[in-house]
Amino acid sequence: MIHTISTGPHALAQGKFIRSLGDGRIEIDAGGRILIGTPVTRRHSVSHGKSPFLRALTAPRWKTGLFAAVSALAVTFGNVPAARAQDPVEILNVSYDPTREFYRQYNELFNAWWTGEGHEAVTLRQSHGGSGGQARSVIDGLEATVVTLALSADISAIADRSGKIPEDWQSRLPHNSSPYTSTIVFLVRDGNPKGIADWDDLANDGVEVITPNPKTSGGARWNFMAAWAWALEEFDGDEDQARAYMASLYRNVPVLDTGARGSTNTFTQRGIGDVLLAWENEAFLALAEQGEDAFDIVVPSVSMLAEPPVTLVDGNITSDAQREAAEAYLEHLYSPEAQALALKNFYRAWDTSAATEEDIARFPEVERLSIDEFGGWAEVQPVFFGDGGIFDQIFEEQ
Amino acid sequence: MSDVAHSVHRATPVTTEPRLTRRILTGTVVALVAVLLFAPLIAVFAEALREGWAASLEGLSSPDAHAAIRLTLIVAAIAVPLNAVFGIAAAWAITKFDFRGKAFLITLIDLPFSVSPVVAGLALVLLFGANSWLGAWLIAHDLKIVFAFPGIILATMFVTFPFVARELIPVMMEQGRAEEEAALTLGASGWRTFFTVTLPNIRWALLYGVLLCNARAMGEFGAVAVISGKIRGETTTMPIMIEMLYNEYLSVAAFSLAAALALLALVTLFLKSLLEWRYADLLAATRRH
Numbered sequence: 001m002i003h004t005i006s007t008g009p010h011a012l013a014q015g016k017f018i019r020s021l022g023d024g025r026i027e028i029d030a031g032g033r034i035l036i037g038t039p040v041t042r043r044h045s046v047s048h049g050k051s052p053f054l055r056a057l058t059a060p061r062w063k064t065g066l067f068a069a070v071s072a073l074a075v076t077f078g079n080v081p082a083a084r085a086q087d088p089v090e091i092l093n094v095s096y097d098p099t100r101e102f103y104r105q106y107n108e109l110f111n112a113w114w115t116g117e118g119h120e121a122v123t124l125r126q127s128h129g130g131s132g133g134q135a136r137s138v139i140d141g142l143e144a145t146v147v148t149l150a151l152s153a154d155i156s157a158i159a160d161r162s163g164k165i166p167e168d169w170q171s172r173l174p175h176n177s178s179p180y181t182s183t184i185v186f187l188v189r190d191g192n193p194k195g196i197a198d199w200d201d202l203a204n205d206g207v208e209v210i211t212p213n214p215k216t217s218g219g220a221r222w223n224f225m226a227a228w229a230w231a232l233e234e235f236d237g238d239e240d241q242a243r244a245y246m247a248s249l250y251r252n253v254p255v256l257d258t259g260a261r262g263s264t265n266t267f268t269q270r271g272i273g274d275v276l277l278a279w280e281n282e283a284f285l286a287l288a289e290q291g292e293d294a295f296d297i298v299v300p301s302v303s304m305l306a307e308p309p310v311t312l313v314d315g316n317i318t319s320d321a322q323r324e325a326a327e328a329y330l331e332h333l334y335s336p337e338a339q340a341l342a343l344k345n346f347y348r349a350w351d352t353s354a355a356t357e358e359d360i361a362r363f364p365e366v367e368r369l370s371i372d373e374f375g376g377w378a379e380v381q382p383v384f385f386g387d388g389g390i391f392d393q394i395f396e397e398q
Numbered sequence: 399m400s401d402v403a404h405s406v407h408r409a410t411p412v413t414t415e416p417r418l419t420r421r422i423l424t425g426t427v428v429a430l431v432a433v434l435l436f437a438p439l440i441a442v443f444a445e446a447l448r449e450g451w452a453a454s455l456e457g458l459s460s461p462d463a464h465a466a467i468r469l470t471l472i473v474a475a476i477a478v479p480l481n482a483v484f485g486i487a488a489a490w491a492i493t494k495f496d497f498r499g500k501a502f503l504i505t506l507i508d509l510p511f512s513v514s515p516v517v518a519g520l521a522l523v524l525l526f527g528a529n530s531w532l533g534a535w536l537i538a539h540d541l542k543i544v545f546a547f548p549g550i551i552l553a554t555m556f557v558t559f560p561f562v563a564r565e566l567i568p569v570m571m572e573q574g575r576a577e578e579e580a581a582l583t584l585g586a587s588g589w590r591t592f593f594t595v596t597l598p599n600i601r602w603a604l605l606y607g608v609l610l611c612n613a614r615a616m617g618e619f620g621a622v623a624v625i626s627g628k629i630r631g632e633t634t635t636m637p638i639m640i641e642m643l644y645n646e647y648l649s650v651a652a653f654s655l656a657a658a659l660a661l662l663a664l665v666t667l668f669l670k671s672l673l674e675w676r677y678a679d680l681l682a683a684t685r686r687h
Contacts, residue, residue: 141528
């Protein structure tokens with residue numbers, strides 16, 4: 001129980017009750033410091049549940065209130081290292097845009113399972129944004145416990161630039177560390193008014209294509225590579241023709257949002273564009289949220305096998321308990337229940353044993369090329385999306 | 399401000415314009431205000447209440463929304479007073495003393511107005527992030543700046559830096575040093591002069607500055623978005639939470655929070671109007687200085 005004591009005429013402190021000294025004074029533990037003072041009377045120490053800060057701000061005299069507010073802040077922030085030792089284990093999952101709904105549900109599933117195994121519940125925190133931007137934040141010091149990003153290039157960037165993830169991270173978990181996969185499809189307006197059937201239709205005059213910026217969005221890079229894969233197949237491997245096709249495709253893009261969800265909003269809520277290049281899961285989610293009669297999904301002849309990988313950020317682990325929980329958090333993604341949850345959230349997961357018929361039957365057959373056909377993300381990333389890479393060249397030609 | 403008051407008196411030609419011209423001008427302004435300011439505000443409230451009060455309140459009652467509201471208020475409660483103190487000090491130094499590089503200092507104070515908030519956020523990440531020596535030192539000593547509460551305070555303070563100083567400098571410049579010098583020759587101490595002479599003279603400008611500063615501090619998105627790390631329930635201020643909720647198709651919750659933010663701003667405006675009305679005569683008196 002937290003007690004507030006006064007240690008001098010104007011000094012207040014708060015901390016855990018240790019013992020009563022018998023002369024009306026008590027001893028408290030204020031974040032590692034043992035303090036002795038007289039307990040503040042009932043009138044001042046307002047009921048529980050209110051934070052000391054708010055309590056301070058509602059104090060009867062503003063000067064006292066302001067002082068207490070400052071000391072409350074000092075206590076709050078001074079406490080951090082001490083609190084960390086006793087508090088439940090925390091996991092910060094830094095993820096990309098379209099996984100918000102999935103991880104919200106998975107976090108509940110995981111904690112239910114984890115406590116069932118006899119562990120303390122874990123505090124699970126989420127951060128979502130464009131995949132490349134999220135990787136950048138982790139490199140700049142965002143203390144991710146695990147990263148669950150859109151493509152391996154972003155996790156490799158963290159490994160290269162911060163050294164917090166070992167080089168061989170992708171072999172640590174099954175299926176290239178990708179517990180679920182997806183592909184790139186087209187989302188068109190109801191009835192497909194522009195008659196879009198395959199990649200060649202996207203380069204036609206008068207078709208507006210919505211796709212995010214490949215520099216910041218993982219999904220956008222999959223979009224680009226899917227179009228590129230189709231073009232190479234269509235033009236029998238002729239790169240010049242493929243480039244010309246890509247240039248005319250990107251000429252049809254009116255806005256480049258920073259993340260996949262931004263593009264989905266541009267298309268579905270702001271009503272811009274004729275076709276959205278989207279993660280399949282994102283397209284299904286838009287259908288589910290906006291109504292089946294607003295959009296149609298068109299599956300192209302060729303697309304990518306998108307493998308969004310997950311891994312532990314070893315360099316940010318602070319305790320053995322945290323490591324144990326974080327490893328279990330990632331491994332449990334491969335359990336039948338979690339796989340069923342991924343399928344329910346429109347991801348193509350590996351294990352269908354616990355999923356419903358409806359969730360399995362949803363996905364149409366499509367020829368999905370692996371990024372390995374182009375040499376893997378380690379090669380593709382600099383050649384296509386690095387500074388002055390193929391994307392820059394195509395974009396500058398416009 | 400007195401410039402405006404004077405020019406209204408002197409600039410008689412405007413009032414002799416034909417009635418039609420006047421009506422067209424007034425009409426244009428009213429129409430623009432209605433379309434650009436009022437309609438979006440109504441739209442926010444309409445969207446928030448689309449599914450009724452209950453749904454709207456439910457959207458506001460999630461722990462994450464509470465955390466966002468709390469964080470925004472705490473950030474404003476810290477950043478605004480600090481910037482008010484800084485603003486007074488800066489305005490005092492600039493208007494009461496002569497020193498080399500004064501013009502440069504004024505330009506520097508204006509810097510946050512001309513720098514994009516995103517750039518400000520990125521600059522802070524560069525300075526305090528894990529890849530700078532300062533950031534590495536801070537991390538080694540377990541002091542979190544970027545992607546944590548202190549970073550959000552810094553970003554907010556950077557963006558709202560000039561508001562108070564910018565309001566005060568013209569007023570104090572116009573008032574000159576005569577009254578303070580008189581107080582000093584009569585034997586008042588420096589602090590006494592400040593509290594009994596300077597502060598009463600500048601209080602309206604100070605109030606405006608603080609209100610503007612507060613509104614911007616609560617509404618800041620760009621700089622904070624870069625430095626917050628977007629950890630739910632922890633480093634998400636109200637504007638960031640609004641964007642997140644909107645992106646998650648939780649339209650009602652997003653607009654309920656947006657309405658709450660707009661209400662906070664409206665309360666600020668209402669307070670300002672109330673004070674103006676209550677002290678109208680006093681206000682007129684100070685403006686004549």
